[in-house]
Amino acid sequence: MRIAVTNRLKEQTxxxxxxxxxPFQMDGVPGVSFPxxxxxxxFVYEFPLTHSGTxxxxxxxxxxxxxxxxxxxxxxxxxxxxxxxxxxHVLVLSDWSPIHPHEQMRRLKMMGGYFNRQRQTLFxxxxxxxxxxxxxxxxxxxxxxxxxxxxxTGSTYSFLVNGHGNAENWTGFFAPGEKVRLRVINASSMxxxxxxxxxxxxxxxxxxxxxxxxVETDEVQIAIAETYDFIVEPGAxxxxxxxxxxxxxxxxxxxxxxxxxxxVGEIPKLRERPVLTMRDMGMDMSGMDMGEGxxxxxxxxxxxxxxxxxxxxxxxxxxxxxxxxPGVATLSxxxxxxxxxxxxxxxxxxxxxxxxxxxxxxxxNPDPRVPSRQIDVHLTxxxxxxxxxxxxxxxxxxxxxxxxxxxxxxxxxxxxxxxMPHPIHIHGHFFxxxxxxxxxxxxxxxxxxxxxGKASFDLTADAEGDWAFHxxxxxxMHAGMMRVVTVRKEAAA
Amino acid sequence: xxxxxxxxxxxxxxxxxxxxxxxxAGARTPQADEHGGMDHGAMDHSQMDMSGMDISGQxxxxxxxxxHAMSASTVSDxxxxxxxxxxxxxxxxxxxxxxxxxAASRAAMVKEMKFSTFALQVDQLELRTxxxxxxxxxxxxxxxxxxxxxxxxxxxGEGIFGERAxxxxxxxxxxxxxDPWFNLQLGMRRDFRPDPQRTYAxxxxxGLAPYWFELQGQLLVSNKGDLHARGKAGYTQRITQSxxxxxxxxxxxxxxxxxxxxxxxxxxxxxxxxxxxxxRNRSLAPYVGINWERKLGGTADLARAAGxxxxxxSAVFGVRAMF
Numbered sequence: 001m002r003i004a005v006t007n008r009l010k011e012q013t014x015x016x017x018x019x020x021x022x023p024f025q026m027d028g029v030p031g032v033s034f035p036x037x038x039x040x041x042x043f044v045y046e047f048p049l050t051h052s053g054t055x056x057x058x059x060x061x062x063x064x065x066x067x068x069x070x071x072x073x074x075x076x077x078x079x080x081x082x083x084x085x086x087x088x089h090v091l092v093l094s095d096w097s098p099i100h101p102h103e104q105m106r107r108l109k110m111m112g113g114y115f116n117r118q119r120q121t122l123f124x125x126x127x128x129x130x131x132x133x134x135x136x137x138x139x140x141x142x143x144x145x146x147x148x149x150x151x152x153t154g155s156t157y158s159f160l161v162n163g164h165g166n167a168e169n170w171t172g173f174f175a176p177g178e179k180v181r182l183r184v185i186n187a188s189s190m191x192x193x194x195x196x197x198x199x200x201x202x203x204x205x206x207x208x209x210x211x212x213x214x215v216e217t218d219e220v221q222i223a224i225a226e227t228y229d230f231i232v233e234p235g236a237x238x239x240x241x242x243x244x245x246x247x248x249x250x251x252x253x254x255x256x257x258x259x260x261x262x263x264v265g266e267i268p269k270l271r272e273r274p275v276l277t278m279r280d281m282g283m284d285m286s287g288m289d290m291g292e293g294x295x296x297x298x299x300x301x302x303x304x305x306x307x308x309x310x311x312x313x314x315x316x317x318x319x320x321x322x323x324x325x326p327g328v329a330t331l332s333x334x335x336x337x338x339x340x341x342x343x344x345x346x347x348x349x350x351x352x353x354x355x356x357x358x359x360x361x362x363x364x365n366p367d368p369r370v371p372s373r374q375i376d377v378h379l380t381x382x383x384x385x386x387x388x389x390x391x392x393x394x395x396x397x398x399x400x401x402x403x404x405x406x407x408x409x410x411x412x413x414x415x416x417x418x419x420m421p422h423p424i425h426i427h428g429h430f431f432x433x434x435x436x437x438x439x440x441x442x443x444x445x446x447x448x449x450x451x452x453g454k455a456s457f458d459l460t461a462d463a464e465g466d467w468a469f470h471x472x473x474x475x476x477m478h479a480g481m482m483r484v485v486t487v488r489k490e491a492a493a
Numbered sequence: 494x495x496x497x498x499x500x501x502x503x504x505x506x507x508x509x510x511x512x513x514x515x516x517x518a519g520a521r522t523p524q525a526d527e528h529g530g531m532d533h534g535a536m537d538h539s540q541m542d543m544s545g546m547d548i549s550g551q552x553x554x555x556x557x558x559x560x561h562a563m564s565a566s567t568v569s570d571x572x573x574x575x576x577x578x579x580x581x582x583x584x585x586x587x588x589x590x591x592x593x594x595x596a597a598s599r600a601a602m603v604k605e606m607k608f609s610t611f612a613l614q615v616d617q618l619e620l621r622t623x624x625x626x627x628x629x630x631x632x633x634x635x636x637x638x639x640x641x642x643x644x645x646x647x648x649x650g651e652g653i654f655g656e657r658a659x660x661x662x663x664x665x666x667x668x669x670x671x672d673p674w675f676n677l678q679l680g681m682r683r684d685f686r687p688d689p690q691r692t693y694a695x696x697x698x699x700g701l702a703p704y705w706f707e708l709q710g711q712l713l714v715s716n717k718g719d720l721h722a723r724g725k726a727g728y729t730q731r732i733t734q735s736x737x738x739x740x741x742x743x744x745x746x747x748x749x750x751x752x753x754x755x756x757x758x759x760x761x762x763x764x765x766x767x768x769x770x771x772x773r774n775r776s777l778a779p780y781v782g783i784n785w786e787r788k789l790g791g792t793a794d795l796a797r798a799a800g801x802x803x804x805x806x807s808a809v810f811g812v813r814a815m816f
Contacts, residue, residue: 025589031602033586035594062605106610107775109640110815114775121731140704143674314673326641326670371572382673384701387640396607403578411572438570465585478606488581 001049006042012061013037015045016427017073018225019055019209019445022047024465027427029060032468032484036061052077053209054183054227056092063101066189066474070094074183075209082362083205085181085231089172091255093184093222093244095157095191104152105475108386113145115153118250118273120146130275142313144330146276148383148419149344151475152190154251159191159244161255169264170255174234180257181205182230182242186222189474192421192448193244194346195220195228197257198268200240203231204354208444210430211362218351221247221343223423223448225472232257241265247345247421249273274345280419281313282332282452319417322378323392327480329382331417338453339435344421356455357435359442365432367409367460368439374411374456375402379449379471379481381418387479388418388471394480395470401484402469404461413456416449422476423448424455426485427467431457446472461487609639612816617649617768619811621784625802627654630784630809636668643668645678650686661685666695675700682713689753691715705729720748721761735773741766750791755799757791770813778813 007013014036016028026047030036037043058070072090097104107114120130131139131146139146164170174180182202186193196202196219203216206229214231222228222244234240239258242265246252249270256265313330322328340357341347381388393399404410411434414424425446432441434456441458449455470482586595615633622628634647645668652658666680678697684690697711709725727741745761768782787804788796796803 025586031595031598031600035586035590035598036601105608106612107815109608109610110612110614111775117734119731119734121733123733137704143701143703143705326673329673370570373575373577374572375577384674385640385670394606396603398603400580403580405578408575408578434570479608480606482606486581488578488583490578 001047003045004042005037005045007037007039009064010039012039013059013064013069014061015057016060017045017047017055017057018425019053019227020047020073020075021050021428021430021463024428024463024467027465027467029427029468032466033427049075051075051209052081053206053211054090054185054229055209056185056187056227058187060468063105063189063474063478065187066095066097066101066104068094068096070187072183072185072187083181083211083229083231084179086178087174088181088183089257090162091170091172091182091184091242092162093186093188093191093193093195093253094160094163095152095188095246096160097152097156097158099156101189101474101478104156105386105478108151108475112151112383112386113148115151115155116145116147116149116248117153117155118147118149118248120275142330143384144281144313144419145383146419147273148276149248149274150191150246150250151386151420151473153248154246157191157246157251159193159246159251159253161242161244161253164253164255166254166267171261171263172255172257173261174257174259176234176236176259178233180232180234182232183227184222184230185227186224188224190224192221192223192247192344192423194247195222195242195244197232197240197242198266200232200234200237201352204359205229205231207359207442208430208446210443212442213360213362213440215354215358215360216352217354217358219346219349220354221346221448223343223421223446223472224474225423225425225446226444226448239263239265241267243268245270247274247343249345271345271349274347276344276419276451279336279338279341279453280344280451281330282335282417319376319378319415321376321391322380322417325392326385327382327387327389327394328380328392328417329384330419331378331380332415332452335415335417335452335454337435337456338450339433339455341450341453343448344450356433356442356447359433360436361432361440361443364439365441365443367458367462369409369460370438371409371411371458373408374413376413376415377402377483379414379416379418379422379424381420381476381481383419388476388481389479390481390483395477395482396480399483401466401486404459404485404487406464406487406489407460407462409458409460411456411458413454414447414449415454416451419451420473421448421450422481423472424470425472426459426469428463428465428487429459429461429467431459433457463487464489607639609637611635611637613814614816615812615814617809617811617813619780619782619809621651621807621809623805623807625653625805628652628807629654630811633814634664638668641670645680652686658686660687664695666697668699671698671700674702678711687754691717691754693721715751717751717753719751722746722748735771736769737772737778738767738769741768747792755792755795757793757795759790759792761789761792763787763789766809768809768811772813776815780809780811780813782809782811783807784809 014028024033026045027033052075055073058065124130161170201216242255254267319331342353346353378391380392430443467485469485470477613635617632630651632649636643636645647664650661664682666678669677682693682695693713693715699709702708707727711723713721725743730738743764747756750758764786766784768780770778770780772778785806793803
């Protein structure tokens with residue numbers, strides 16, 4: 001297919017086809033895959049469509065994506081779609097701020113918690129909310145903020161579904177008894193969303209464009225850059241509210257599925273803002289008494305197995321590959337695989353919540369080989385300085401790329417040394433999440449690595465070229481949480 | 494083995510009545526429809542170690558997924574230890590686009606991600622009302638730079654309205670990040686008041702200590718050779734999201750008498766304040782507070798001898814600004 005993109009902006013731009021497998025020179029990342037599209041210039045993208053599903057496109061220049069340069073892509077299968085439905089809707093979730101992303105970044109560099117209006121307070125302590133005094137002191141000693149859930153929040157963002165806020169109430173129709181397929185794309189720049197339709201189960205049928213074995217759930221955290229396809233059956237209900245709530249609960253957006261125009265889905269109350277726990281610091285809690293309300297007594301050792309392990313939050317020996325410096329405030333001392341964990345803020349909700357471990361590919365994984373090697377990639381940060389990096393080095397420091405041989409299969413262990421989830425995205429490839437027995441592991445292009453935890457994926461480096469590999473929180477990527485990945489034919493020995 | 498797996502799987506698929514699987518119960522049964530086109534025979538199982546796998550358990554009823562993930566991964570799914578390939582030095586995009594354009598584009602990307610900016614932070618701009626009359630006081634800084642290195646212009650001072658200021662200090666220093674929380678300061682301080690004016694060489698440490706205390710310590714050597722030290726500490730306590738109380742203290746120390754400045758060796762001056770600010774808007778936050786200042790030791794003696802007061806309390810009204 002051929003798409004001619006003409007840049008009518010006054011600055012350089014680009015279009016990246018997020019999730020589509022294209023030749024690298026058509027991938028649309030200035031400085032990596034092509035030189036960008038200058039003002040007035042037309043660039044002709046040309047690539048074969050080799051797979052189908054729900055994807056999206058966005059600019060990879062500057063921070064234009066945060067200013068709205070994105071849109072959905074739906075590729076229908078060549079034959080009959082095995083995912084049967086009577087009707088489908090595309091829902092693009094986004095966050096919109098009147099503050100330019102560069103200015104957001106500047107303010108965050110002045111004050112890491114600039115946009116956080118849900119921090120712990122003295123009144124909260126007196127009212128018995130959030131952490132106990134002992135926990136606050138223990139976290140304060142480490143200079144860690146247990147309410148640091150999102151950097152840019154509802155204090156400046158409007159949350160949108162297909163460009164519509166609550167008042168505009170984006171509405172999708174259905175007829176009674178219909179099976180409706182929702183193609184949901186999180187095109188936000190900085191907001192992970194909790195997605196639910198109160199009272200209606202969601203059957204997940206695809207993730208990141210790839211079909212999964214249908215799994216029914218009540219709520220799904222859709223990280224930035226992920227796409228999920230759901231089948232819902234509203235039955236005879238006149239209307240239902242589709243809710244996308246920011247994970248820090250600083251706001252939500254409601255859209256409506258309705259039998260006719262004018263019906264308005266209910267807006268539920270925002271749930272309480274989550275408070276991070278020691279698991280989010282990368283301290284193993286197996287065998288640890290969490291107490292009734294998940295309270296943690298830091299004065300007691302977690303369990304005997306911890307003896308001999310460093311409980312320091314910045315012990316370089318736990319991550320020898322990380323370049324230590326002012327940009328690395330913490331290293332998770334004992335990161336555990338969190339793919340089977342409920343995501344941040346949904347640990348205790350009293351209905352079903354999707355975890356990555358619930359996802360199984362519908363189709364057998366194409367490459368059954370066990371990886372021939374593995375690499376660790378640490379996601380590192382200093383929140384108070386608002387510095388973000390991989391392995392302690394920001395992209396602006398021009399780090400060496402991560403090299404792969406063409407065709408080799410490698411396990412990539414992502415280790416989150418920060419207190420925030422990071423949706424990590426690789427261009428040009430799908431990977432299999434290392435969860436459950438091999439063969440039908442979920443194939444994705446983006447995985448949200450939970451705070452203090454680990455997520456592993458197996459990657460078959462089958463696309464020659466240079467590719468971007470980064471956190472899809474736009475400000476994190478821009479601040480440096482990015483690498484170039486190279487895939488080359490091995491030179492004849 | 495492969496054959497057997499296909500047959501068992503096919504049977505299970507065909508007999509499966511459930512369209513979806515209930516997560517809570519842990520039961521999971523693949524949907525027959527969805528798997529109609531799935532060719533298990535074509536799957537290459539030869540590389541999978543299925544020896545430990547119970548085929549009859551393929552319906553996985555009651556299976557704890559997370560557990561299985563662990564055991565399966567460690568037994569049959571452990572990656573090898575092949576060495577990584579060398580890091581290439583070529584740029585494949587240059588096969589499709591002009592190499593000079595690509596080089597410029599790479600440089601532009603790195604430059605764009607290199608954060609450098611200007612900021613103005615006025616911590617105090619206030620009216621101080623006490624026995625000695627109304628005064629104006631200020632403290633703030635402007636900086637330009639990135640994460641690691643910044644040029645800072647900082648100023649603090651005090652004066653009576655409509656009269657010559659008593660104290661005007663202007664600092665200019667290079668601020669260099671030492672670790673995630675602390676910075677080195679290296680530069681100059683020029684005191685335009687009091688008279689006679691002095692210029693100091695400055696070396697300091699500032700940063701965020703455990704328990705969120707903001708600390709600063711400076712050593713200053715004047716152009717006349719006298720040595721001074723200054724220490725500062727502050728703490729930000731949120732009462733509500735918008736109501737913030739900030740106690741602060743600043744102390745000056747002289748390592749010798751400096752008669753020209755009416756300073757005696759030892760502690761010179763202590764200033765303590767508590768300010769309660771309303772920070773609905775981070776860029777402009779009004780506050781009220783109390784400021785107490787006292788001359789100490791030999792410096793206080795000199796002030797008394799000159800008939801000046803040594804201490805003063807004032808109510809303060811001001812704004813904190815961040816641009």
